[in-house]
Amino acid sequence: MKILWGRKPTLYQWFWACLLILSYGGALKAQSDVPIISGGVGFFDNKEGGANSFQPVIAPVVAIPIGDRWLIESRSNFTGVFNRQDGTTGPYQGQFFGTLEYLQVDYSVNSALTVTAGRFLTPFGIFNERLTPIWINRFQDGPYIGTIGTAGGYADGLMARGGWDAGSGLSINYTAYASTLSTVNKLESERSAGGRFGVFFPKTRLEIGTSYNKSLQGARGNSEGLDVSWDPYSAPLDVKGEWAHAPGGEGYWIEAAYRLSQYRGGSSAIGRLEPLIRMQQFHRGQLIAGDFLPGINERRPDFGVNYYLPHEVRLHASYGRQFNDQRDSNIWEFGVVYRFLFPLWPGRD
Amino acid sequence: MKRITVCMLLMSACLVAAAQEQPKAPAKASQFVEPAKKANESASDDGEKRFEANCGRCHNAPENLSPREARAVVRQMRVRARLTAEDEKLILQYLAP
Numbered sequence: 001m002k003i004l005w006g007r008k009p010t011l012y013q014w015f016w017a018c019l020l021i022l023s024y025g026g027a028l029k030a031q032s033d034v035p036i037i038s039g040g041v042g043f044f045d046n047k048e049g050g051a052n053s054f055q056p057v058i059a060p061v062v063a064i065p066i067g068d069r070w071l072i073e074s075r076s077n078f079t080g081v082f083n084r085q086d087g088t089t090g091p092y093q094g095q096f097f098g099t100l101e102y103l104q105v106d107y108s109v110n111s112a113l114t115v116t117a118g119r120f121l122t123p124f125g126i127f128n129e130r131l132t133p134i135w136i137n138r139f140q141d142g143p144y145i146g147t148i149g150t151a152g153g154y155a156d157g158l159m160a161r162g163g164w165d166a167g168s169g170l171s172i173n174y175t176a177y178a179s180t181l182s183t184v185n186k187l188e189s190e191r192s193a194g195g196r197f198g199v200f201f202p203k204t205r206l207e208i209g210t211s212y213n214k215s216l217q218g219a220r221g222n223s224e225g226l227d228v229s230w231d232p233y234s235a236p237l238d239v240k241g242e243w244a245h246a247p248g249g250e251g252y253w254i255e256a257a258y259r260l261s262q263y264r265g266g267s268s269a270i271g272r273l274e275p276l277i278r279m280q281q282f283h284r285g286q287l288i289a290g291d292f293l294p295g296i297n298e299r300r301p302d303f304g305v306n307y308y309l310p311h312e313v314r315l316h317a318s319y320g321r322q323f324n325d326q327r328d329s330n331i332w333e334f335g336v337v338y339r340f341l342f343p344l345w346p347g348r349d
Numbered sequence: 350m351k352r353i354t355v356c357m358l359l360m361s362a363c364l365v366a367a368a369q370e371q372p373k374a375p376a377k378a379s380q381f382v383e384p385a386k387k388a389n390e391s392a393s394d395d396g397e398k399r400f401e402a403n404c405g406r407c408h409n410a411p412e413n414l415s416p417r418e419a420r421a422v423v424r425q426m427r428v429r430a431r432l433t434a435e436d437e438k439l440i441l442q443y444l445a446p
Contacts, residue, residue: 036421111432341418343418
């Protein structure tokens with residue numbers, strides 16, 4: 001390996017090599033379950049307070065089913081950030097960042113229990129686990145409180161999750177995890193434990209959840225959160241929101257999206273349009289270095305629109321106004337996202 | 350020559366008759382296929398409902414999935430969206446009937 005690559009492979013490269021080997025082995029074992037590569041490619045433009053930046057992003061997801069119970073899955077994110085040299089003037093310059101967001105092995109005991117080992121998205125609230133993919137998140141950026149309780153977003157350790165029908169028109173779901181401290185390049189994580197407990201009412205498509213996280217290093221603080229998701233059957237409306245509290249601060253975000261598919265169908269010119277609105281607020285608590293939260297109190301309304309083109313392409317535009325004690329600013333965002341999905345190798349069904 | 354002409358006419362008549370009878374055969378068969386088709390459509394409707402109740406709360410259905418791609422997608426979503434075995438089966442029928 002050292003001779004071929006000219007240097008010692010990193011742990012990150014070892015993971016990818018193992019993934020390819022396992023995908024090949026897995027496919028030989030179960031020809032009917034083909035591994036897939038999916039994900040999103042995007043190009044975003046953000047203008048905040050007059051400073052423009054461009055962000056090309058590619059986020060591939062690999063899923064390798066092995067037999068009926070095993071699944072290996074991974075998501076990476078490669079993002080470039082290009083800004084003007086002096087903020088609002090000068091030539092553009094930038095760099096690319098690569099992140100391994102998860103690389104996990106799942107074993108499904110039954111629908112009430114799946115055991116996961118490896119690197120996974122920290123299960124706190126609904127944003128980090130469900131809404132971070134660029135082809136899902138309706139706005140380009142995450143909420144202020146998106147990092148509360150997530151210990152940096154990623155955890156290395158063990159997780160148990162599942163759900164069951166509790167009768168009386170409701171179902172229960174849960175996630176519990178423990179993460180270890182890792183300082184390995186690209187696989188950093190904090191020592192922490194926590195989880196989420198949710199109640200879902202399928203008849204109204206209303207879900208309410210509560211989350212808890214205990215940091216087991218540094219300040220050893222607790223984080224608590226509440227989340228809600230409502231998608232009524234009677235209208236193409238999607239409402240989501242979260243409240244979270246941590247020693248570093250507390251805040252909320254609430255977002256509503258209405259797809260105009262009731263006007264001449266979802267494939268009509270107007271039916272592809274989706275107006276959006278989001279409100280969020282954050283109150284700073286203790287100043288804790290590296291908690292990824294805003295340094296001061298912030299509040300921000302956003303208004304946007306998505307347009308769903310055929311072939312999984314989505315256009316986005318939004319305007320937001322950020323208010324804080326230092327300087328208010330306008331935030332303009334434009335972007336295009338393409339969602340792709342291919343089998344990892346050709347074959348017949 | 351007359352015999353050949355008569356034979357050809359008879360053969361043509363038989364072919365025409367056979368061709369006219371052919372639609373009847375599938376019609377009979379379709380009486381047996383129809384309930385199965387209806388069951389498939391019903392399963393697909395249930396699958397759509399399950400998709401909308403679980404996956405559709407976060408994203409739209411992927412377009413043009415082949416059955417084997419759909420199997421891998423649903424396997425992944427079984428973990429992420431905590432789908433039951435029944436959900437998985439019906440959503441699979443909906444995504445790749």
